[in-house]
Amino acid sequence: MESQTYHVKTEVFEGPLDLLLNLIERRKLHVSDISLSQVADDFIRYIESHSDFPLSKAAHFILVASTLVLLKSKSLLPTLELSLSEEESIEELEARLALFKQFRNMGEVLRVEFGKNRLYFREQKLDEAPVFSPSDNLSLSGLSSSLDSLITSLPKEEKLPEKVVQKVVSLEAMVERLTSRINNELSASFKDFSGLGKEEKINVVVSFLAVLELVKQGILAVEQQAQFGDIHMEQKEVNTPAYE
């Protein structure tokens, strides 16, 4: 088990679906909401160990992480009711994963077939001697403007999907923020901390993720008095938590 975790950490994954599928298959599970919540921790651990991701890549991973947290939160906090859109995002992730799995497997089939039994076009068609035949409009200015427009259309540095990336806080940063806040106040409200209603949804989700992480590590105790009510947080021990 330990060696498996280490292996996942060092392997390179192209994207979150790739990683997720790998984690699920490694445990010999089928794609389902249950298997997804089971691999949530592994997934988050992977992001944590790759804090040097380029921002655009990290955003893709963190967005998927947020959905996994929703799933996991249901098992940790049974009182939590998921909204319709949250339910949908879970369903969607499941569906995407199942579809991705199909194409990934077919991709492996294609890799095996590729070049194995190749058919060939004619190498060249110089069966008659070339005849100098410029088109009527062939001119220096025409050619240089062809090149000019080619140069203009060369791929430029791609802009990051700013909307996605802008507000996404790293998981580690969020956990640190939460830890210090708890230290100061000993008890705090999730609503205040996460800026629910004020912050971007993704930040709230990342906050929630951080809370769960701390609960799991026994640093925090959480209490929710009513459905959709605020979550009350309290530090279990007064001594400074030794997170990582």
Next chain:
Amino acid sequence: MNNNVKLEALLFWKGEPVAKKELLRLLSFSKEELGEALVVLRETLSKRGTTLLEKGDEVSLVTAPECSTLIEELRKEELSKDLGRAGGETLAIILYKGPVTRAELDYIRGVNSAFILRNLLIRGLIERISNPNDQRSYLYRPTSELYAHLGITKKEELPEFKRFISELESFTKHQEEKDQEYASS
């Protein structure tokens, strides 16, 4: 002279994929005549050194599958490079689901596909056409060259074609049902 003979001569001389629309014009065939000539030519070539490759609305003449090993040994150029994992899955999407937009590819793969698309375009395995539904985006589809690399002469010969297509269809149907469930709840 038979139509299929003319068709063969034309495809041989061109040595590259020719659009069916172009064939109709160059040969002054009706659609029916072309369809028939293609059937006859495919049959005529069945035991020859060349074979007919049909990809969507494009047709070309290539060496017969039985001769692959012979030519491979004679070629000076290096062997076809491995597609890699990203290449394989991207081609799978384009071959079985294509033509697709980049947004669809990114969504299915969960990552930015710009680099792998550029790589496949340069290798001549896929091509970019303008999207009739959206002028600002492009559609990606397989080339005849890709069929040739996979050793297939028509779409139906794609690996596990029937099984995979029906799996995709039932998946899409299932998804649509779920979506309707949500819409009505």
Next chain:
Amino acid sequence: MNNNVKLEALLFWKGEPVAKKELLRLLSFSKEELGEALVVLRETLSKRGTTLLEKGDEVSLVTAPECSTLIEELRKEELSKDLGRAGGETLAIILYKGPVTRAELDYIRGVNSAFILRNLLIRGLIERISNPNDQRSYLYRPTSELYAHLGITKKEELPEFKRFISELESFTKHQEEKDQEYASS
């Protein structure tokens, strides 16, 4: 597989006359086997769109004489048609940066240039020379007829020569860095 099928595939693929001595070597046939295969192939092709041409010691596959009118029309059209965007930009890159390899062209254009190059070659606008650095690839450069037609004697006389060259170089450098980043991520 019959010897005449192998022979047909080889001649089709080569697309140019091949010496009989060369055929013996490439196909590992005995003289008798080759002689027999040639007879059978000639007979097999008698009612087809292609035919076997033996000229002195050389053999090639060409379009059937019955189709000569059709082929003449095709040739005229191919030599006179507009170069198109793809043809124009490919020719421009060869003018400014030539001699270049096909890989360099593909890399700059972001698409495969194989078929475009063939058209430019038969139109006598460019020519292919062997690459001193790599036996498996060729270099493409403008023909002297093209220079004369455009009224230049060296490439430095091309409009905005310095700017274009430096832009192309900075693109290649930048893109290579990105590709490496991608490959290692």
